[in-house]
Amino acid sequence: MDVDPRQYEQIKINDKDSHNIILSYLIHGCYKDTVESLVASAGLKVSATQLEDMEKRKRILQFALKGDALDAIHLTEQMSPDLLENNKDLLFDLLSLHFVELICSRKSTEAIDFAKAKLTPFGKVQKYVGKLEDFMALLAYDEPEKSPVFHLLSLEYRQHVVDNLNRAIMARESMSSYSELERIIQQATVVRQCLSEELGKDVLLPFSLKDFLKRS
Known part of the structure; x- marks a missing residue:
């Protein structure tokens, strides 16, 4: 019962709608240069404030993706005050990225001190207990990359946290947390x-x- 793909060609799509869908995706992904090119060529409108916020958001996401989670937290608090204070799940995930970076750098002592100061308080909430146990388990291995919870060190885990951070910032700025393309x-x-x-x-x-x- 699959529709013949050739039938899609009979459905007319407004060019402006297509451009706006693409623009939404580019803004969501912080592709500022491409946004500016599309706006200029397609006659779309994006405010200077949107471009400025996109650049700020891009810096935050880049820091988090590189493992510089503390810088990402600092810039997030500057751009969206109270965001992390009101989103403990996201704050925990960002702090966990810094902990993981210390583990990967073989800075176990620093990792332990950081966990005591920043992560342990989350243990008072039941939903964080299991996560904390998984992160603390990394300390038990000389080669954490070979531990049962090695996925916490992966780029996929870091990207997951970054994606959540991006959506949270956009929602805080009264923008859709998903691009129009994703929603389609x-x-x-x-x-x-x-x-x-x-x-x-x-x-x-x-x-x-x-x-x-x-x-x-």
Whole structure:
């Protein structure tokens, strides 16, 4: 029951809508130079304040992605006061990035001192106990990369925290925490899943964006 991809060509899409969808994605990803190029070529409007905030957000995310979580926290507090104070989950995750960076740098003593000062207080809340135990387990291994919780050292984990930070900052600035492109994909996926459940898996296979793009 898959629709022939050629049928999509019959559906007209307004160029302005397409440009705005792309612009939303670029702003979300802090691609400032590309945003400026698209705005100039497509006749779109982005305020100077938006461009300035995008540059600030980009710096914050870059610091966090490189493992300089304390700098990311400092800049976040400057840009969005009270954001981390009101989002303890995000604060914990950012502090954990710094702890992990100390572990990776083989600075165990500093890591222990940092954990006592900044992470241990989270242990008073039940939902953080398991996470704290996982992070503390890294200290028990001479090669933490080979520990059962090695995923906490991965780029994927760091990117996950950075993505959450990006969404939180955008929401704090009264912007959508997801780009329009992401929302379209999310909606398409949900619709496809609902159809699959309604019609039966034998009639309609689970939606795969990767496979869909290959066919298109």
